[in-house]
Amino acid sequence: MQMNGMNIKPVTVILLVLLLVGFYYYYYYYYYLSQYRFNVPPCPTSCSTSEPKDRVPDVIPTDYVFHLKTPDHLQYSQPSIVKGRTDVVAVTPWLAPIVWEGTFNPVLLDSIYKQKKINIAVTVFAVGKYIMFLKNFLETAEKHFFVSFNVHIYVFTDRPKEVPKVNMAPGRQLTVRSVPSSNRWQEISARRMELIQKLIEEQLRKHSDYIFCLDVDSQFHSRWGTESLGGLVAVIHPGYYLDDRGKFPYERRPESRAYVAHGEGDFYYCGGAFGGLLQEVFLLANTCRSNFEEDAKNGIEAAWQEESHLNRYMWINKPSKVLSPEYLWQDFKPRNPEVKTIRFSGVIKNYAAIRPNV
């Protein structure tokens, strides 16, 4: 009996340990690894409180990102696979949609994403005199950017007292984050990646599904909404899309980590607007920041700062949705015929008057 008593104890302990290890691996595999391997959050905000009753147990909760469920009996015009825009290309060679007016149905898309109760974060930097652009940016965003969705705008500024009061609709809010000023515009522009990365890490993980990072010296003119949602979202720069890629202003020095060789690259993307799912934008910001810092250590600054690093990143890591130049035009540029609607554009500015250096 004594022998038995002595034997049972270690066996029980071993069994308990094995059970605990089993639980640990179960948790690690399904919840921790799934968010990286499948690029979905373990439980996005959209599923935290109001989970649909009929959902599959969240072993691998991919349904929240990819499942496109429409309300029953939703009325909309019949789609066609032979009629549509013929003057533009609406898909990349890696089969990502290129969003142009006339390629999507806004009512249909909104009704799909309304059910998901998505939260969208926006970052906008207004450092130094660029604070002057903020009012118009915020006012036009109220009118056109994800109207009737949950939007949280994060303003980064060194002049928090000068942030204008703008009435925001229910479900929309603004948070001001203080950042140091700088006497080099290149640094202000490039440091955005680091601050975006930090914001995602520290603040957004629990509250947002998607993020868009936008230039403040810009304004909305018409709808920018759910058609723009995707894993990794890039916007085609309005200045170069008719050019041969040899003419794109990529960083051309091989010693830079933003280097793109002649004959390489897909499109030239804007630094002034990009976005996507939090985890995708986190990877982008993290990579661009570390490549930018590595370059700085070697005494090199890419031709167009973080825009060059972003272009290098998007060449290797293809965006899953590409937004046409409707999503970032320039006010000084006459509208090209294929651009039926300008949704967002850079305002005309006097560089010498607003930048801290030339």
Ligand SMILES: CC(=O)N[C@H]1[C@@H](OP(=O)(O)OP(=O)(O)OC[C@H]2O[C@@H](n3ccc(=O)[nH]c3=O)[C@H](O)[C@@H]2O)O[C@H](CO)[C@H](O)[C@@H]1O
């Ligand atoms: C439309 C577009 O794609 N613009 C990009 C382009 O030139 P831009 O001429 O549009 O650059 P910019 O002067 O607007 O600077 C980019 C952004 O940095 C912020 N800022 C800049 C300077 C300053 O003193 N205070 C301040 O807050 C502000 O949010 C501004 O919108 O190339 C830049 C390269 O560095 C960035 O990639 C911009 O995003």
Ligand SMILES: [Mn+2]
């Ligand atoms: Mn700009």
